[in-house]
Amino acid sequence: MTFHNDGTIRxxxxxxxxxxxxxxxxxxxxxxxxxENYSFSLISxxxxxxxxxxxxxxxxxxxxxxxxxxxFSYDATIQFLDADGNxxxxxxxxxxxxxxx
Numbered sequence: 001m002t003f004h005n006d007g008t009i010r011x012x013x014x015x016x017x018x019x020x021x022x023x024x025x026x027x028x029x030x031x032x033x034x035x036e037n038y039s040f041s042l043i044s045x046x047x048x049x050x051x052x053x054x055x056x057x058x059x060x061x062x063x064x065x066x067x068x069x070x071x072f073s074y075d076a077t078i079q080f081l082d083a084d085g086n087x088x089x090x091x092x093x094x095x096x097x098x099x100x101x
Contacts, residue, residue, distance in 0.1 A: 007029055012026065022048075022049050023058075026058075026060065033063075036066040037066075040074075045057045053083075056082045057081050058078065060077070071099070076092065
């Protein structure tokens with residue numbers, strides 16, 4: 001994940017069993033909620049590996065806590081939507097991150 005000074009965010013992940021050709025990177029926005037607390041929202045789009053047809057999107061919304069100058073952790077809600085925008089299923093997620101030296 002890359003948090004830019006202008007309030008935008010970029011992430012990149014490939015699900016197990018998938019390839020990077022089946023979807024876009026994640027793009028979104030973040031904002032400070034006060035102190036070391038932040039919120040963010042990301043979206044990515046996916047295609048059918050066999051036909052190339054638009055398959056739907058994934059949306060991640062989360063609350064992030066900055067733990068130090070170089071680290072953070074977050075809790076997130078992850079929604080998978082079909083090509084018509086209908087929610088197929090929702091999952092929760094957690095992660096920690098450390099800035100590259």
